[in-house]
Amino acid sequence: MVEISRNDIHVRTVDNVRIAIRDVHAADVSARTPMIMMHGTRIPGISEYDLPVENGSLSADLAAKGHRCFIPDARGFGRSDRPAEMSEPRTKNRPIVRTLEITRDIDAAVDHARAETGFEKVALMGWGVGATGIMMYAALWPEKVSHLILYCPVYGGVGGHHRFRVGSQWDDPKEPGRFNQDEFGNYTYNAVDMLGADWARQIPIEDKDAWRAPDMLAAFQQALIDGDPTAKDRTPPTYRSPNGMLEDLYMMGTGHKLMHASQVYSRVMIVRPEYDTLSRMPDIEVLMADLVHAEEVRLYAPSNTTQYVMLDRPERGRNDLLAEMDDFLD
Numbered sequence: 596m597v598e599i600s601r602n603d604i605h606v607r608t609v610d611n612v613r614i615a616i617r618d619v620h621a622a623d624v625s626a627r628t629p630m631i632m633m634h635g636t637r638i639p640g641i642s643e644y645d646l647p648v649e650n651g652s653l654s655a656d657l658a659a660k661g662h663r664c665f666i667p668d669a670r671g672f673g674r675s676d677r678p679a680e681m682s683e684p685r686t687k688n689r690p691i692v693r694t695l696e697i698t699r700d701i702d703a704a705v706d707h708a709r710a711e712t713g714f715e716k717v718a719l720m721g722w723g724v725g726a727t728g729i730m731m732y733a734a735l736w737p738e739k740v741s742h743l744i745l746y747c748p749v750y751g752g753v754g755g756h757h758r759f760r761v762g763s764q765w766d767d768p769k770e771p772g773r774f775n776q777d778e779f780g781n782y783t784y785n786a787v788d789m790l791g792a793d794w795a796r797q798i799p800i801e802d803k804d805a806w807r808a809p810d811m812l813a814a815f816q817q818a819l820i821d822g823d824p825t826a827k828d829r830t831p832p833t834y835r836s837p838n839g840m841l842e843d844l845y846m847m848g849t850g851h852k853l854m855h856a857s858q859v860y861s862r863v864m865i866v867r868p869e870y871d872t873l874s875r876m877p878d879i880e881v882l883m884a885d886l887v888h889a890e891e892v893r894l895y896a897p898s899n900t901t902q903y904v905m906l907d908r909p910e911r912g913r914n915d916l917l918a919e920m921d922d923f924l925d
Contacts, residue, residue: 597659598622599652601645603674608703615674616704618711619645619654620663627661628741628924629712630654631704635723636844637785637836639673639822640666643722646814646906650913653905660921663712667704669697669728671782671837673822681835685780690838694728694853697840701732705739716861718742718924723873724749724840727853734858742924743859745882746866747874747902750856751847752881758872759848765841772849774842783841784833787816787826797870797901807907815906847878856885864893864923866916868900895919 602618617640632654634640644666645652654664668675671692678691701719708717718741721729726748733740759765767773791812798806820826823834843853863886867874879894886892897904900912907913 599655599658604707605675606703606707608670608699610699612670612700613676614670614700614703615668616707617641617645617654617666618663619652619658619666621658621661629708629714629717630657630662630664630924631701631708631717631719631729632664632666633701633719633721633725633729634666634668634672635721635725636840637783638790638819639668641668641673642815642818642822643905646811646818648808648810648814650808650909651811651814651906653917656917657920657924662718662921662924663708665704665708667700668822669700671835671839675700677835678837681782681837685782685784687777687780689776689781690774690779690842691781692837693839694724694843695731697728698732698735701728702736705732705736709739715739716741718744720744720746721748722746724844724847727843727847728840730856730859731854733861734854737860740861742862742864744864744866744920744923746905747868747871748865748879748882749844749847749874750878750882750885751850751852752885753875753877754848754850756848756875759845761849763848765845765848774845776838776842779838779841782835782837784829785819785836787819787832787834790819791816793872794901794903797872797903799870799899805908806901806911807903811906856882856889857887859886860888860890862891862893862923863889864895864920866919867894867896868902868904868912869896869898870900871902873902893923
C-alpha cells in the first residue's frame with residue numbers, strides 16, 4: 596500500500612485572488628507527470644477528485660502511480676475567495692466568473708505545481724466546462740502544458756444540445772439565443788442532491804447501489820456541503836456557485852465555440868462515457884477535427900459507463916479509466 600499525503604494551501608493569482616489547492620502525492624513516488632485536476636460547472640474540486648472513501652479519490656490513485664496531483668478550486672468555488680457579490684442576495688445581472696477568467700486560477704495552480712515538482716510542463720484534466728477551461732489555458736500557455744485530459748467535454752462545435760439550447764430554461768424568452776440572466780442571475784444556490792439524481796438517471800439498472808457505492812454518494816454530497824461555509828445556514832443545505840461557467844455551457848450548447856482547438860499543441864485524451872448526457876459525440880467529432888496541431892489525439896469512449904465513471908464501482912469502468920489515463924500519461 597502506497598502512503599498518500601495531502602496538503603491544503605492557498606496561492607495568489609495574477610489579479611490577487613486567493614485560490615485554494617489540494618496537493619495529493621505519494622511519499623516515495625513522484626517522478627512522473629504532475630497533474631492539475633480542474634472541476635466543472637457547479638462543483639468544487641475535492642468533490643470530484645478526492646473523496647475520503649474507498650475508490651473515491653482519482654487523485655490518490657494517480658498519486659500512487661507517481662503523478663503528483665494538484666486540485667484547485669476556481670474563484671467563487673469551494674475554499675477559494677468568492678466575489679463580493681456572492682455574500683449579497685442574488686441579482687438579475689450578468690453571471691460572474693466566466694471560464695476565460697478562470698484561466699488565471701489555473702495558471703496560479705500550474706505555476707505552483709511547476710515550482711513544487713521541478714517539471715517545466717504539467718498535465719491538466721478538466722471535467723465538462725472545466726475541460727473547456729484547460730483547453731483555453733493550453734492555448735494561452737502551451738509552453739507549460741504536456742497533456743490534456745478532456746473528461747466529458749463540451750466544445751460548441753454543434754448546437755441543439757438537448758439540455759442547453761434555444762428554447763430551454765437557460766434561454767432568455769425575451770431575447771432567444773442569450774442566457775436567461777433574469778431567471779438565473781449572477782450566482783446559484785444548488786441543491787445537494789441535484790447531481791446525485793442526475794447520476795442515478797444515467798445508471799441503467801434498477802439497483803443503483805450495485806453500480807455506485809452508497810458511501811460514495813454520501814461522501815460526494817457531504818463534500819458539496821463542506822465546500823461552502825454557508826451551506827448549513829439554509830434548510831435544507833444548499834451550496835453556492837457562480838453562474839459564469841453555466842452561461843458558457845449554454846453558449847456552447849447553442850453552437851458557439853469559446854476557443855478554437857487548433858490552438859492546442861499538447862497531447863490530448865478525450866473521455867466520453869456512453870451514458871453521459873452532457874458531452875455529445877457530434878460535438879466531440881468536431882473537436883477532434885479541429886485539434887489539427889495537437890501532438891496526439893486519443894478518444895476513450897467506454898461502453899456501458901456513466902458520466903460519473905471515475906466515482907462508480909471499479910468494475911463499472913473506473914479501473915479501466917484509470918489504466919487508460921495512466922497509459923496516456925506515461
